[in-house]
Amino acid sequence: MTEVTLVTDAAPRAATRTPARRGRAGGAWVRRTMVAPTVLATLVLGAYPLVFIVLTALSESSLGRPLQSWVGTANLTDALTDGDVTASLARNVVYAVVVSVASAVLGVVTALALRSATSRGSLSRTLLLLPLITPPVIVGVLWKLIFNPSGGLLNTLLSLLGYHGAPVAVLSSPGWALVGIGVADVWEWTPLIALLVFAALLGQDREVAEAAALDGAHGFRFFRSITLPAIAGTIAAAFLIRLVLAFKVFDLVFVLTSGGPGTSTSMPAYLIYQAALQQFDLGRSSAITLLLAVVVTVVTLPVILIARRLHRD
Incomplete structure (x- = not known):
């Protein structure tokens, strides 16, 4: 009797366990099905172009006839020994760091000003969107008109301030052309950081802020001890x-200077364009692309690690 009882008790348990297993298997199949389009899109849009660029960089390729013959690392060696390429990579690193820091500082200041604004806050936020929604080519044309030595806004303002010397030709000066591009770049993308930081400020805990204010934290002390720790993760992500x-x-670069005067404003992206669409040398353009990818990875990796740590904290 005891053995029969054990058998009859085990049968329902096995019966209930089988549908549960089927349910878990069905759930896993549904999850895989839902993820499959994302994985496929990543492979098609990400992995395939990367593999093609690597193969092109290791072969003799033209715009109409890619992957003609295998040349190994010849294209990479030529790019690394080309002074224009290495100079543009170094120039791009300095440029990227400087304009990113400037955009971050101005963006945080703008976001704090927007939070303090009351009656005109909505209008200011709307105006901030204008540089972001303006096509980059139009931004370049706008700043080219501003920097125009013959009647441009910059020289007009200088004349109103009492300067009556030779017109200031920003984009024609090897020492100032890159600065002019940086100013236009900062103007275009600072609103992005400002809006991201402003959204983080809106999510700040009001009770903590009010308690700190009651304890006497005001001005820069309040920002350093209360506001900055709360938005540091957002600032790091926006900076990245x-x-x-x-x-x-x-x-x-294309609109304002075309890489000039000389090669003083030439950037890797512009060299890639020249190699691919003017010289029809896909091998060289792919080699420069890989070098740029390595440089970007090395520069951004510490920022990524810092951003992750700040978000965890």
Whole structure:
């Protein structure tokens, strides 16, 4: 009797366990099905172009006839020994860091000003969107008109301030052309950081802020001890986005200076354009692309680690 009882008790348990297993298997199948389009899109849009660029960099390739013959690392060696390429990479690193820091500082200041604004806050936030929604080519044309030595806004303002010397030709000066591009770049992308930081400020705990104010924390002390720790993760993430955008600068260089005077404003993205679409040398353009990818990875990796740590904290 005891053995029969044990058998009859075990049968329902096995019966209930089988549907549970089927349910888990069905749930796993549904999850895989839902994730499959994302994985496929990542492979098609990310992995395939990367593999193609690597293969092109290791082969003799033209715009109409890619992957003609295997040349190994010859294209990479030629790019690394080309003074224009290495100079543009170094120039791009300095440029990206400087404009990203400037955009971050101005963006945080703008976000704090927006939080303090009351009656005109909505209008200010709307105006901040204008540089972001303006096509980069139009931004370049706008700043080219501003820097125009013949009647441009910059020289007009200088004349109103009492300067009557030779017109200031920003974009024609090897020492100032890159500064002019940086000013236009900062103007275009600072609102992005400002809006991201402003959103983080809106999510700040009001009770903590009010308690700190009652304890006598005001002004810069309040910002350093209360506000900055609360938005540090957002600032780091916004800085990372801005840094990547700065490494990709092409439109402003193309419109404002075309890499000149000489090669003083030539950036890797512009050299890639020249190699691929003017010289029809896909091998060289792919080699420069890989070198730029390595530089971007090395520069942005510490920022990524800092951003992750700040978000965890």
